[in-house]
Amino acid sequence: MTARTLSEIGEFGLIARLAKGIHLQKNIIKGIGDDAAVLPFTKEKHLLFTTDLLCAGVHFSAKENGRLVGRKALACSLSDIAAMGGVATSAVVSIGLPKTCRLRYVEDIYRGMNGLAKEFCVSIVGGDTIQSPCLIVNVALLGEVERSHLVLRSGAKAGDKIFVTGPLGRSFPTKKHLSFTPRLSEARKLVQSFKPSAMIDISDGLAADLGHILQESEKSAILDVTSIPLSKDATLDNALFDGEDFELLFTTSAGVAKKLFGQNALKVFCIGEIVRGPRKLFLRDNRGYLKALKPKGYTHF
Numbered sequence: 001m002t003a004r005t006l007s008e009i010g011e012f013g014l015i016a017r018l019a020k021g022i023h024l025q026k027n028i029i030k031g032i033g034d035d036a037a038v039l040p041f042t043k044e045k046h047l048l049f050t051t052d053l054l055c056a057g058v059h060f061s062a063k064e065n066g067r068l069v070g071r072k073a074l075a076c077s078l079s080d081i082a083a084m085g086g087v088a089t090s091a092v093v094s095i096g097l098p099k100t101c102r103l104r105y106v107e108d109i110y111r112g113m114n115g116l117a118k119e120f121c122v123s124i125v126g127g128d129t130i131q132s133p134c135l136i137v138n139v140a141l142l143g144e145v146e147r148s149h150l151v152l153r154s155g156a157k158a159g160d161k162i163f164v165t166g167p168l169g170r171s172f173p174t175k176k177h178l179s180f181t182p183r184l185s186e187a188r189k190l191v192q193s194f195k196p197s198a199m200i201d202i203s204d205g206l207a208a209d210l211g212h213i214l215q216e217s218e219k220s221a222i223l224d225v226t227s228i229p230l231s232k233d234a235t236l237d238n239a240l241f242d243g244e245d246f247e248l249l250f251t252t253s254a255g256v257a258k259k260l261f262g263q264n265a266l267k268v269f270c271i272g273e274i275v276r277g278p279r280k281l282f283l284r285d286n287r288g289y290l291k292a293l294k295p296k297g298y299t300h301f
């Protein structure tokens, strides 16, 4: 048998392989397979734990403004805590730097990160610095969530409505991927008043991230083409496949969805519904015709 390459199995094939048989103590509530791990904490709350690794030339241009790079490094992890319905608390930051990197640039990265940390009341409590052939930034972030407010990817039910918190597509050319506001306050409003059944943040693209909800919930979905909110100049394909929008994608029962339609406090867009059946994704056009869609999106390999 020939050795398989990473590009053959893809990022999620790789994660599935590595996760197989990985050691997990019995008290872990949710390990690999959601936006953050869920760990035992207090009587009322769970602890959330997530990490994101950013690399120059992959997640941002090597010439990018340092403040925006630092901001993005923390914002990606904040977005994952939001997707669990939680509140972020403290982070450790590790950074790999080429020898030639200017001190001013490194300080800018930390300034960008610190500004966002202040905004969301997150303490930066440690980390590591190493020399590296390319610039890499890793943020590991802790958060907490009331047990009753925890939202996993696995809770979507047939008949639920699907929502997003904002327009999608062209995050890279518009630089939204660097300057987005993590949807933490929206997530808190949602879990406190609207009980989402499943939630994820859109990092890999609407099609791929909805695919993760379908995978974990063992359901299928129909997206209404005309209801998907598009960013300026974005096409439907941009919205489905570009990724790094960092909007929340969530599902709620039809009853809760009605309450969401009738309120003004939270801007959300209903884009489709969850249906029975094993992990298939369909697009419905304006004449009601269905077309199967592959849940592809941004892939790292």
Ligand SMILES: [Mg+2]
Residues within 6 Å of the ligand: 035, 079, 080, 083, 200, 201, 202, 203
């Ligand atoms: Mg995520």
